[in-house]
Amino acid sequence: MAKYVIVGASAAGIGAVEAIRDVDPVGSITIISDEPCPQYSRPMISDFVSGKADFTKMKCRDDEFWKQTNAEAILGKKATALNLAEKAVSLESGEKVPYEKLLLATGGKPFVPKMDGQDKDGVFTFTTIKDAVQIAEKIDAISAKSAVVVGAGLIGISVTEALVKRGLKVTVVELQDKILSLLLDAKASEIVEDVVKKAGVDIVTGQSVQKIVGKDGNEGAVGGVILTKGGQVPCDLVIVAIGVIPRTELVAGTQIKTNRGIVVDSNMQTNVPDVYASGDVAEAYDFILSQNRLLPLWPLAMIEGQVAGYNMAGYKTTYAGGTNMSSLKYFGIPVVSIGLANPKEDATLEVLTKHDAERKVYKKLVLRSNVIVGMTLVNSIERAGVLFYLMKNKVNVKKFKQKLLEDDFGLACLPLSLQRKMCVVQ
Amino acid sequence: MKRIIAKQEACMGCGLCEVYCTVAHSKSKDIIKAYNSERPKPISRVTVERNKPVSFAIQCRHCQDAPCVTACLSGAMTKDEKTGQVTHNKEKCIGCWTCIMVCPYGAIKMDKEGKVVAKCDLCQGLEEPACVANCPNQALVFKEVKP
Ligand SMILES: Cc1cc2nc3c(=O)[nH]c(=O)nc-3n(C[C@H](O)[C@H](O)[C@H](O)COP(=O)(O)OP(=O)(O)OC[C@H]3O[C@@H](n4cnc5c(N)ncnc54)[C@H](O)[C@@H]3O)c2cc1C
Numbered sequence: 001m002a003k004y005v006i007v008g009a010s011a012a013g014i015g016a017v018e019a020i021r022d023v024d025p026v027g028s029i030t031i032i033s034d035e036p037c038p039q040y041s042r043p044m045i046s047d048f049v050s051g052k053a054d055f056t057k058m059k060c061r062d063d064e065f066w067k068q069t070n071a072e073a074i075l076g077k078k079a080t081a082l083n084l085a086e087k088a089v090s091l092e093s094g095e096k097v098p099y100e101k102l103l104l105a106t107g108g109k110p111f112v113p114k115m116d117g118q119d120k121d122g123v124f125t126f127t128t129i130k131d132a133v134q135i136a137e138k139i140d141a142i143s144a145k146s147a148v149v150v151g152a153g154l155i156g157i158s159v160t161e162a163l164v165k166r167g168l169k170v171t172v173v174e175l176q177d178k179i180l181s182l183l184l185d186a187k188a189s190e191i192v193e194d195v196v197k198k199a200g201v202d203i204v205t206g207q208s209v210q211k212i213v214g215k216d217g218n219e220g221a222v223g224g225v226i227l228t229k230g231g232q233v234p235c236d237l238v239i240v241a242i243g244v245i246p247r248t249e250l251v252a253g254t255q256i257k258t259n260r261g262i263v264v265d266s267n268m269q270t271n272v273p274d275v276y277a278s279g280d281v282a283e284a285y286d287f288i289l290s291q292n293r294l295l296p297l298w299p300l301a302m303i304e305g306q307v308a309g310y311n312m313a314g315y316k317t318t319y320a321g322g323t324n325m326s327s328l329k330y331f332g333i334p335v336v337s338i339g340l341a342n343p344k345e346d347a348t349l350e351v352l353t354k355h356d357a358e359r360k361v362y363k364k365l366v367l368r369s370n371v372i373v374g375m376t377l378v379n380s381i382e383r384a385g386v387l388f389y390l391m392k393n394k395v396n397v398k399k400f401k402q403k404l405l406e407d408d409f410g411l412a413c414l415p416l417s418l419q420r421k422m423c424v425v426q
Numbered sequence: 427m428k429r430i431i432a433k434q435e436a437c438m439g440c441g442l443c444e445v446y447c448t449v450a451h452s453k454s455k456d457i458i459k460a461y462n463s464e465r466p467k468p469i470s471r472v473t474v475e476r477n478k479p480v481s482f483a484i485q486c487r488h489c490q491d492a493p494c495v496t497a498c499l500s501g502a503m504t505k506d507e508k509t510g511q512v513t514h515n516k517e518k519c520i521g522c523w524t525c526i527m528v529c530p531y532g533a534i535k536m537d538k539e540g541k542v543v544a545k546c547d548l549c550q551g552l553e554e555p556a557c558v559a560n561c562p563n564q565a566l567v568f569k570e571v572k573p
Contacts, residue, residue, distance in 0.1 A: 015496075041499050041500045041501065041520075043499045043522065044499070044500060044520060047520060057500075057517075058500075059501065060498075060499070060500055060501030061501055298497075298499050298524070299497035299499075299524060299528065302496050302497070303496055306496070325527060327522060327523040327524045327526065327527040328522075328523075329520075329521050329522050329523055334523050334536070336523065336526075336527050338527070381523060381526055381527070381536075382526060382535065382536060384523075384526055384532075385526055385527060385528055385529035385530055385531065385532050385534070386530060386531070388527060388528060388530070403477075408476065410477075410532060411475045411482075411484055412475035412476055412477035412480045412481060412482065413477045419434075422530065422531070423487070424432065424482065424484055424487075424531065425432060425433075425434040425482055426431065426432075426433065426434070
């Protein structure tokens with residue numbers, strides 16, 4: 001019997017293996033993934049499509065990783081059922097893998113709303129290397145010239161950039177009134193939108209796609225889309241990038257509690273003892289909102305996996321929490337957005353902003369009782385980490401508030417006591 | 427491991443550490459070429475933090491539990507368990523800036539031309555990091571400290 005069984009071998013699974021091995025060098029680990037080579041960087045699938053990275057470069061851990069960590073990796077096989085009473089995971093091949101401690105790190109799957117014509121040849125989602133390979137092959141096979149990307153979130157913008165680099169004319173269709181609406185306020189979104197448009201991308205907001213139509217003379221292949229307000233956009237490809245939803249099918253019908261994702265405590269344990277969940281599939285703690293929720297982000301999946309791994313191996317650790325935190329590189333305009341970056345009107349919040357239109361620099365901090373609870377930085381992000389430290393440690397910034405958005409803000413602006421605590425001076 | 431420690435009271439904020447760091451990380455190792463003609467432009471991995479009258483130099487702390495290593499999307503940032511050093515592999519870096527978002531010290535720099543990040547590597551191969559060796563006031567010391 002394997003002591004530790006992990007389903008899913010991406011960020012959360014890798015984090016767990018590393019943490020377990022940090023404290024338990026010998027306990028047997030079995031890790032299962034339905035992807036044949038799962039240890040790649042999912043955010044890099046856009047670099048694969050653009051041709052910037054091949055699959056070797058995309059591996060965030062090399063092929064020796066499973067051997068080096070002495071983990072038995074069952075790859076290319078799907079886990080199909082959990083038997084909690086028996087403490088075993090069933091695989092599609094019929095095998096049963098018994099466990100003492102189980103981690104569900106099954107991540108997310110693309111959310112695809114019902115659209116007429118969505119089964120036409122040339123419609124893709126964008127979350128796996130397989131998607132990326134298929135898109136790249138399709139572009140070559142049909143000499144694709146244009147694409148419609150449905151959804152202007154992080155994933156939508158990343159695939160848009162990749163397609164532009166491949167020379168396609170891209171139209172992004174977004175239901176909200178602006179791009180990157182979960183991350184950015186109106187001003188920041190407008191600055192980024194401007195840059196994206198200058199790269200030749202058409203952006204349609206406040207609408208979605210109601211129907212995907214076929215090509216003249218080849219009804220089975222994508223020829224264009226009809227928007228909800230009736231407009232038509234001809235295209236060779238449609239990429240649906242609306243978002244990801246937790247891949248919870250394994251726990252359906254079991255006692256394991258789910259909300260939108262799997263519910264976990266601060267040790268990343270589910271309501272069923274010895275069963276843990278981490279990453280995109282789990283609802284983990286948001287230290288800004290003070291509640292558990294879905295936060296499908298790579299660094300958080302990695303940390304949550306580590307916390308689960310330590311606890312599974314008997315080394316008690318609690319998860320300090322994450323928050324909505326993204327850094328974007330797309331279209332050459334760096335952006336960082338963390339926490340309550342775009343809050344609704346709220347008298348208890350104080351908002352500081354600075355905008356330099358010429359340099360395309362925009363900075364915004366959201367404070368509550370002199371503690372940073374949100375930030376957006378556009379085109380000036382080098383001090384993001386210092387601000388994030390203040391946010392995470394709930395440092396009262398009253399005494400140096402006016403410095404925070406200055407170009408020369410840095411560690412020297414912090415109180416000596418804090419500099420000492422951070423060990424930057426003696 | 428040996429780390430670079432800043433002595434705030436000795437720092438004059440002259441910025442020579444940045445100059446020598448830039449040169450040490452240039453291809454030519456020549457100050458004129460490094461600053462005038464080399465492409466991609468070499469950049470300093472040490473920053474003099476100034477808030478008059480305070481100044482001190484800061485570079486990667488090679489943290490024990492390095493947030494940049496955990497956050498790195500591509501596997502470019504790793505912790506060398508033997509030396510304790512946090513190392514950055516430029517070839518694997520995709521310039522996603524995630525490490526910059528989580529570094530409490532603001533010690534990771536953007537190499538905008540190269541579209542990657544750059545940070546202190548303790549000047550591998552030199553006896554002493556260039557910033558330490560060339561500080562005119564000995565405001566930077568390289569010594570063994572507990573992690
Ligand atoms: C295009 C794109 C860009 C992104 N960009 C960023 C970014 O810039 N920054 C950021 O922070 N995040 C980004 N993300 C999100 C990030 O990739 C995810 O948060 C992260 O991959 C989550 O890791 P995970 O381990 O929880 O799950 P996943 O990476 O989804 O991995 C889960 C694994 O489990 C396998 N699996 C699931 N169910 C089973 C089963 N029943 N049996 C066997 N195997 C199973 C899956 O096949 C998969 O390999 C991006 C995502 C995409 C798609």
